[in-house]
Amino acid sequence: NAGVTQTPKFRILKIGQSMTLQCAQDMNHNYMYWYRQDPGMGLKLIYYSVGAGITDKGEVPNGYNVSRSTTEDFPLRLELAAPSQTSVYFCASSYSGTKDTEAFFGQGTRLTVV
Amino acid sequence: AQSVAQPEDQVNVAEGNPLTVKCTYSVSGNPYLFWYVQYPNRGLQFLLKYITGDNLVKGSYGFEAEFNKSQTSFHLKKPSALVSDSALYFCAVRENQAGTALIFGKGTTLSVSS
Numbered sequence: 001n002a003g004v005t006q007t008p009k010f011r012i013l014k015i016g017q018s019m020t021l022q023c024a025q026d027m028n029h030n031y032m033y034w035y036r037q038d039p040g041m042g043l044k045l046i047y048y049s050v051g052a053g054i055t056d057k058g059e060v061p062n063g064y065n066v067s068r069s070t071t072e073d074f075p076l077r078l079e080l081a082a083p084s085q086t087s088v089y090f091c092a093s094s095y096s097g098t099k100d101t102e103a104f105f106g107q108g109t110r111l112t113v114v
Numbered sequence: 115a116q117s118v119a120q121p122e123d124q125v126n127v128a129e130g131n132p133l134t135v136k137c138t139y140s141v142s143g144n145p146y147l148f149w150y151v152q153y154p155n156r157g158l159q160f161l162l163k164y165i166t167g168d169n170l171v172k173g174s175y176g177f178e179a180e181f182n183k184s185q186t187s188f189h190l191k192k193p194s195a196l197v198s199d200s201a202l203y204f205c206a207v208r209e210n211q212a213g214t215a216l217i218f219g220k221g222t223t224l225s226v227s228s
Contacts (some may be wrong), residue, residue, distance in 0.1 A: 033216075035218075042218040043158075045215050090158065100146055100163065103160075103216055105150075105157035105158040108155075108157050
């Protein structure tokens, strides 16, 4: 049981390039989330999904897009990379969105935009 | 709006001494509170949660947390710290409705010296 798997682990992008951060979970969780982590700022929610075909914006969605075509996968797309998107990105999932459900996190993707 | 505050950026304790990492929250309605730990270059790991019932919640690795409704606090504690407890700790609250994501504090770095 792999849990939540993120690829790649590290990436350097040039300004204006695009890329997709991959996230897959094998726990049959309906809910999936993307967070970014910046030093001293905690985790900020970018997008989340409550099931296949359904996505919604979080606190900091600008510059990102997501899709959820299957229960297992929740890729995060950066279309025009900017230095402000340099961060560590975490994908997470939970069995349900009820208030008492904890989330499980991937190992993270460290992205640098230069 | 729901929010979480961790007033200390860093907590330093000696091995064998008790530790406390502070967290206060602001929610409308009943709070659902979580603690996560992050080791260097790793994702977040769930430690414990408070849903309802006993105000003292026990979790992984000997950690516990005390819920105090009058002080709107959910402090993480451990009776005897280990050097291996050194990590970044996050307090989180789930918004007071189903289908939403965890809101995280900024994190507190715990450093345990030998």
